[in-house]
Amino acid sequence: MSKVDANPRTVRQLLSNMKYSIDYYQREYEWTTENISELLTDLEAKFSTSYDPSHDLARVKDYASYFLGPIVISERNGLKFVVDGQQRLTSLTLLVMYLIHNLSANEDRAELLPLVRSRQYGKTSFNIDGEDRVRCMESLYQGQLFDPTNAPVSARNIVARYGDIEALFPDSLKNKALLHFAYWLMDKVVLVEITAEGDEAYTIFETMNDRGLSLNYSELLKGYLLANVVDEDQRKGANATWKRVMRELSDLGKDDEADFFKAWLRAKYAQTIRERRKDAKNEDFEQIVSYHKWIRDRRPLIGLKSSDDIRDFIENKLVRFARLYEGIRKAAQTLTPGLEYIYFNANNWFTLQYPLLLAPIRSNDGPDIIDRKLRLVAGYLDIFIARRVVNFRTLGYSAIVYTMFNLMKEIRDLDVAALADLLRSKLTAMTETFDGVATFYLHQQNSHYVHHVLARITHHIEQQSGVATRFETYVSREISKPFEIEHIWAAKFERHVDEFATPEEFESYRNRLGNLILLPRGFNQSLGDADYSKKVHAYFGQNLLAKSLCDLGYQNNPSFLAYVNRSELPFQPYPTEFKKADLDARQNLYRRICEEIWSPARFELESA
Numbered sequence: 001m002s003k004v005d006a007n008p009r010t011v012r013q014l015l016s017n018m019k020y021s022i023d024y025y026q027r028e029y030e031w032t033t034e035n036i037s038e039l040l041t042d043l044e045a046k047f048s049t050s051y052d053p054s055h056d057l058a059r060v061k062d063y064a065s066y067f068l069g070p071i072v073i074s075e076r077n078g079l080k081f082v083v084d085g086q087q088r089l090t091s092l093t094l095l096v097m098y099l100i101h102n103l104s105a106n107e108d109r110a111e112l113l114p115l116v117r118s119r120q121y122g123k124t125s126f127n128i129d130g131e132d133r134v135r136c137m138e139s140l141y142q143g144q145l146f147d148p149t150n151a152p153v154s155a156r157n158i159v160a161r162y163g164d165i166e167a168l169f170p171d172s173l174k175n176k177a178l179l180h181f182a183y184w185l186m187d188k189v190v191l192v193e194i195t196a197e198g199d200e201a202y203t204i205f206e207t208m209n210d211r212g213l214s215l216n217y218s219e220l221l222k223g224y225l226l227a228n229v230v231d232e233d234q235r236k237g238a239n240a241t242w243k244r245v246m247r248e249l250s251d252l253g254k255d256d257e258a259d260f261f262k263a264w265l266r267a268k269y270a271q272t273i274r275e276r277r278k279d280a281k282n283e284d285f286e287q288i289v290s291y292h293k294w295i296r297d298r299r300p301l302i303g304l305k306s307s308d309d310i311r312d313f314i315e316n317k318l319v320r321f322a323r324l325y326e327g328i329r330k331a332a333q334t335l336t337p338g339l340e341y342i343y344f345n346a347n348n349w350f351t352l353q354y355p356l357l358l359a360p361i362r363s364n365d366g367p368d369i370i371d372r373k374l375r376l377v378a379g380y381l382d383i384f385i386a387r388r389v390v391n392f393r394t395l396g397y398s399a400i401v402y403t404m405f406n407l408m409k410e411i412r413d414l415d416v417a418a419l420a421d422l423l424r425s426k427l428t429a430m431t432e433t434f435d436g437v438a439t440f441y442l443h444q445q446n447s448h449y450v451h452h453v454l455a456r457i458t459h460h461i462e463q464q465s466g467v468a469t470r471f472e473t474y475v476s477r478e479i480s481k482p483f484e485i486e487h488i489w490a491a492k493f494e495r496h497v498d499e500f501a502t503p504e505e506f507e508s509y510r511n512r513l514g515n516l517i518l519l520p521r522g523f524n525q526s527l528g529d530a531d532y533s534k535k536v537h538a539y540f541g542q543n544l545l546a547k548s549l550c551d552l553g554y555q556n557n558p559s560f561l562a563y564v565n566r567s568e569l570p571f572q573p574y575p576t577e578f579k580k581a582d583l584d585a586r587q588n589l590y591r592r593i594c595e596e597i598w599s600p601a602r603f604e605l606e607s608a
Contacts, residue, residue, distance in 0.1 A: 004194065004195070004196045005193075005194070005195045005196075006070075006192055006193070006194045006195075007192070007193055007195075008190050008191070008192055008193075009190065009191055009192070009193045010186065010187050010188070010189065010190055011092055011096075011115070011185055011186050011187075011189045011190075011191070012115065012186040012187055014071075014089070014191060014193060015089070015092065015093065015096070015114075015115040015116075015127055016114045016115050016118075017114045017118040017120075017127075018080070018118075018127055019079075019080065019118075019120060019125070019127055019129060020073070020080050020081065020082045020086075020089065020127060020128050020129060021079060021080070021081050021082070021129045021130070022081070022082055022086050022128070022129070022130045028132075028152070028153040028154045028157065029086065029087060029090050029133070029153075029154040029157050029158055029161075030087065030153075030157060031087050031090075031091055031157065031161055033160075033161070033164045033168075033349055034255075034349075034351060035087075035091070035161075036091065036161050036164040036165060036168060037164070037168050037349055037351060037397075038351075039091060039095075040095075040165070040168055040169060040170060040397075041170075041397045041398075042066070043066065043181075043185070043189070044170045044172060044173055044397065044398055045286075045398075046064060046066040047063070047066075047173070047180075047181055047184055048172065048276060048398070049064055049279065049280065050062075050063035050064050050184075051063070051177060051180055051181075051184075053176055053177070055180065057179065057180060057183060060180055060183045060184050060187065060188065061187065061188075063184050063188050064188070065188045065189070065190050066188065066189045066190065067190050067191075067192075068088060068092075068189055068190065068191045069085075069088070069191060069192070070084075070085070070191065070192040070193075070194055071084060071085025071088065071089065071191050071192070071193055071194065072084040072085060072194045072195075072196070073085075073193055073194065073195045073196075074195075074196060075195060075196070082128070085191070086128070088191070089128055090128055090158065091161065092185075092189075093115070093116055093126075093127070093128050094140070094158065094161055094162045094165055095165055095185070096112050096115045096116055096185070097116055097140060097141060097162070098162070098165045098166065098169065099112055099178070099181075099182045099185070100112045100113065100116065101143060102174075102178060103178060103179060103182060108179055108182070111182075111183075111186070112182060112186070114127075115127065115186070116141065117141070126141075130154065132152035132153075132154050132155055133152070133154050133155050133158055135151075135155065136148070136151065136155040136156075136158050136159050137158065139159075140158070140159065140162050146159050147521075148160075148477075156477075160477060163447075163448065164349075166444065166445055167349075167445060167446070167447070167448045167449070168349060168396070169396075169445075170396040170397065170398055170399075171394045171396050171398075171399060172396065172398045172399070216257070216258075217258060217261070217290065217291055217292040218246055218257050218258070218261065218292070220292040221261075221291065221292035221295060221296075222239070222242050224292065224295075224296055225238075225295075225304075225310050225313070225314065226238060226239055226242075226310075228304075228307060228310050229307050229310050229311055230307040231307065234307075234311050237315070238310075238311055238314045238315060241314055241315055241318070241319060242314055242318070245318060245319060245322045248322070248326060249322060249325075249326070252326060252329050252330075253329075256325075256329065258291075259354070260321075260322055260325045261288075261291040262288055262289060262291060262355075263325060263354040263355040263358055264321045264322075264325065264355075264358055265288045265291055265294065265295070266284075266285060266288055266355040266405075266408065267354075267355040267356070267357075267358035267359040267408060267412070268321075268358065268359065268412065269284070269298070269301060269302055270284035270285050270288060270405070270408075270409075271284050271301075271409070272284045272285065273285040273286070273401070273402060273405045274286050276398065276402075285401075285405055316363070317363065320363060321358060321361075324358065324361060324370065325354070325358065328342060328354060328357055328358075328374070329354075331343060332345075332346035332353075333346070335470075335471060335472055338371060338375065339371070339374060339375065339378070340471075341375060341378035341379045341381070341382045342357070342374065342378045343471075344378075344382050344452075344456070344471075345378055345381050345382055345385065347452060347475055348385050348389075348395070348448075348449065348452055349395075349448075350381060350385060350395070352397075352400070352401065352404045353377075353378060353381050355408055356377055356381065356404060356407065356408055356411070357374055357377050357378060359377075359408045359409075359411050359412045359413075360373045360376075360377065360411045360412065360413060360414045360419050361373060362413050369416060372416050372606045373416060373419060375602075375606055376416070376419050376420055376423055376603065376606050377411065377419070377423070379423075379602045379603070379606075380423040380426065380427065380603075382598065383427060383598045383600065384426075384427075384430070386434075386453070386456075386594065386597075386598045387430060387432040387433060387434065387436070387598070388432055389446070389449045389452075389453065390432075390434060390436040390437045390440045390453070390594065391432040391433075391436035391440075392436070392440075392446075393432060407426070410422060411423075416606065420603045420606055423603060424600060424603045427600050428600075434591055434594045434595045434598065435591070437513060437587065437590055437591035437594055438587060438588070438591060439512075440512070440513045440587075441508070441511040441512045441513060442485065442511040442512075442513070442516060443511065447485065450485060450513065450516065451475065451483075451484075451485055451518070452475065453513070453594070454474075454485065454513075454516060454517065454518050454545070455471060455474035455475050455483070455518060456471070456597055457545060457590060457593050457594070457597070458474055458517075458518055458543050458544065458545040459471040459474060460593065460596070460597045461544050461545060461548075461560075461563065461593065462543065462544045462545075464563045464567070465544060465557075465559045465560040465562075465563045466559040467544055467559070467560075469543075474518055474543075481520040481521045481522050481523070482520070482521055483518040483519065483520055483521070484518065484519065484520070484521050484524050485516055485517075485518065486516065486517050486518065486519040486524050486527070486546075487510055487511075487515055487516060488515045488516070488517065488532065488535070488549070488578055488583075489510050489515055489532070489578070489583075490528075490529040490530065490531070490532075491507070491510070491529065492529055493506045493507070495531070496580075499579065499580045500580075509580065509583065512583060512587055513587055513590050514583045514584065514585075514586035514587030514588075514589070514590055515583050515586070517539070517542075517543075517545050517546045517549075518543065518545070518546070519542055519543075519546060520542075523538075523542070532574075532576075532577060532578045533576050533577065536549055536550050536574065536575065536576075536578075537550065540552045540553060544560065548560075548571055548573070549573060549574050549578070550573055550575065551573040551575040553573060554571075554573055567596065569589060569592050569593060569596070570585065570588065570589050570592065571589060572585070
């Protein structure tokens, strides 16, 4: 038998000046936005238990470690092949690359560089090697745009996930904390490296993935609960129900079984949450991650006092809320009439919506009541997200988790009228309004949210004007020519010297929301640096938001004109030029449309 070793390795030890190839039976890099969000959330939570702004850098070596699981490496002919773990290693490489781009001092970046790429035998290459990813990694490393058209799946996903890291990187880790976090990531995040020679590594991989190293949490929970069901026939029936529900959850995605339990238990039972301070202890909200233990330790809280209670918990409550969770997840993945807000929130990566949506649902609620409650909660979150976005308020997990947790408890088991009143009052109390649109602009970290806002505006005015429209088309990255943000002004300061004193002032104004529309890739690129007077005629053949810049868009278009008159929105064409005052007017138009889209009037419809 070949030699097998297992050793703990820090991220620095695993990646620095090392070379790994992706083995032939490995799947593409397939991590999703949700995977990146969960990784960043977990890293931030663990780092924050030790970090204090007063600490010098040397204190990081005493911080608490974070375990990121095992990886399997095969050594053949002097080369290292990643057998299991390439998803995590690739994602860690992208995170390190983000840190390199955002640390200010050269000497700080220098310590991170060997973790991404290094030089061996006279050749510099990326440490995680693969022909299908070299071009995109080089573009990201150089800070250049990469066109994913016709690129391999791994390359497209790598570019998308790096964009997720830029958008979702927690504010609490930026600025002064960033360097401390970088060293903590290198030296205190640990994986177990299992190395083997030849085919032995694949055997280990197969054993881990096919047979499993241990029972998962739901299997452990099932065993515990069923052991306390006295009647054998009832125990068999509950076991069959449990297996059916878990199979249906697993069909949604590999993590949905665990995600369901976390969402459900937090929604209906969690009472406490950890304070964000050094040495704070995990409370209900965090402990529910190990839900099999949490339920065992809190049986009375959940009402599991007798055999009949446990059977009811499985046959009724589990079945009902699992089915509800499945419906919510499907609405998050596919735009569903009547539940559109759920899809919009998922497009904004708002994973906290799942426990919030479950919180007000009662066991005896009928389908109509459930849908109304879902629309109320998702509709509130939709407005909450939009207002924060246009006011440059973070949606980072650590910044809002307490607010969302307290809201979760407040809306738990409320009826429709009380729920609508509470959510309406929450919006009234928000300090952020759509007045923030007046100065809202595109920057490096908010492009996804700006894209979402433009997609909602475009979809809304087309919908109100009776034009065939699909919001999904404007936000999808899977179509052959996805929509991208187009600046109405080309990046040509010399054309605007009559209104701007410096290139910096011009560029700042150029990124304002009123200067932005959505156009399909390819068409967007074909316009290049053309003057506005030429571009505006091309806009006429595009979506209604772009078309509204052109005077032809107001001719022979009675449905659009009817909407303009009905809404009293200040639409106007700009046939030949688009000046600073025009951009300001356009920005005001966008503000008014935002107020219409995200109006609290939606609560009146559900509570009537």
